[in-house]
Amino acid sequence: MTVPTTRRLARGLDGLPAASAPVRIVHLGVGNFHRAHQAWYTHHAPDAGQWGIAAFTGRRPDQAEALAPQDGLYTLITKGPDGDEVEVISSIVAVHPATDHEAYLGYLRDPAVAIVTLTVTEHGYRRDAVGNLDLAAEDVAADVAALREDLKAPVTSAPMRLVAGLQARRAAGAEAITILPCDNLPDNGDVARTLVIDGAAAIDESLVPWIEQHVDFATSMVDRITPATTDDDRDLAGDRLGYTDASPVPTEPFSEWVISGTFVAGRPRWEDAGAQIVDDVAPHERRKLWLLNGSHSQLAYVGSARGHETIDAAIADQQCRAWVEQYWDEAERNLGLPGEEVQAYRDALIARYENPRVRHLTAQIAHDGSQKLPVRTLPTLNAERAAGRVPVGCATTLAGWVLHLRGIGAPVHDPGAGPAQEAASAGPVGEVVPAVLETLQPGLGQDAELVSAVVEQAEAITA
Incomplete structure (x- = not known):
């Protein structure tokens, strides 16, 4: 009608x-x-x-x-x-x-x-x-x-x-x-x-x-x-x-x-x-940006690279879920919030992601990664590196983004990604990761341990 x-x-x-x-x-x-x-x-x-x-x-x-x-x-x-x-x-x-x-x-x-x-x-x-x-x-x-x-x-x-x-x-x-x-x-x-x-x-x-x-x-x-x-x-x-x-x-x-x-x-x-x-607002902001938005970006790149069109499909992939939990463990260490509060928020996020009736497209979330990752993923990554740890969860997100820039998974819709996309297509994954990371944050591509972790995760995602 x-x-x-x-x-x-x-x-x-x-x-x-x-x-x-x-x-x-x-x-x-x-x-x-x-x-x-x-x-x-x-x-x-x-x-x-x-x-x-x-x-x-x-x-x-x-x-x-x-x-x-x-x-x-x-x-x-x-x-x-x-x-x-x-x-x-x-x-x-x-x-x-x-x-x-x-x-x-x-x-x-x-x-x-x-x-x-x-x-x-x-x-x-x-x-x-x-x-x-x-x-x-x-x-x-x-x-x-x-x-x-x-x-x-x-x-x-x-x-x-x-x-x-x-x-x-x-x-x-x-x-x-x-x-x-x-x-x-x-x-x-x-x-x-x-x-x-x-x-x-x-x-x-x-x-x-x-x-x-x-x-x-x-x-x-x-x-x-x-x-x-x-x-x-x-x-x-x-x-x-x-x-x-x-x-x-x-x-x-x-x-x-x-x-x-x-x-x-x-x-x-x-x-x-x-x-x-x-x-x-800051404590609420960090919790949401790092846990929800950070894991959304990971699922957008990694999930789409593994063939998943929606968040509920991606979180149902047990490997994707394990990587999200790994990333959340890293973020939680640096939030400075009570563990019970963070765990309750994590549990609620899983329930929201699993809702099959909210078809949130990974391709939609993947937009503008060059602008999103610095505020969603890099705070946890930098805190973990400052503590002497290699954040494999964060590296998984970056690996998914590198694959995304290379045409794997969700299409690129990111006006700010020109230099990163150019760097990502300049050779094999193992060779381009340092240059891609450098576009995200100066000095990141010179971190040999992080680069190695990103390369390993890129291989794991596409295995």
């Missing part, structure tokens, strides 16, 4: 507000994860009627094209081991392609807008080797040049979109606002602050003190497995709710959001929807 899905028609559905909420949050990078996570928490906040989200796509306009005719409404499908639950999420009240720059500037000029959130992936932050804004990157350099000529000029990189929005806000006389990154980066609020200050200084030094006075950079840790949407998901939404949803979102029952920030212009009551508001 095909029924037009509009906010007006959908108001008769249980749980939807009587009218659209006013826009008070702007989101950059709308995709499945944002819609299963931050938008879901906002929808379930008791004051959701005051906190509408205006969402902008990344480089591709697909989500805007799918969601705009639906007035931002979509179906969330929670795939539990025993069945599916569906609900219509109404917190996104406007959806725009990234190219609608004037609409974006218009929102940032509005004093009522209190928060900008981001899910642009690790690569989208455009950091250089030391963590500053990569002003030499082609898109960043083009954005800086454009804004120097015209402060209203369209820009494409996430840091410079933030800078352009803040400049427009200052010019309009609007003030307090919070920037809240929701990507898997340690201290992501501090990362965003550094990049925005660098970008502001590159176009107008006078913008820097205004940002320092009026902009709060909050930090968050996010967690919810959200696979890509399939035709089966679209069919399910239609069968259950009686209309065609062009872009439903499948997700798992588990969700976690830990947030630290002052929120100078206010925020939804996310804590009443299950989020944790804390003084220090």
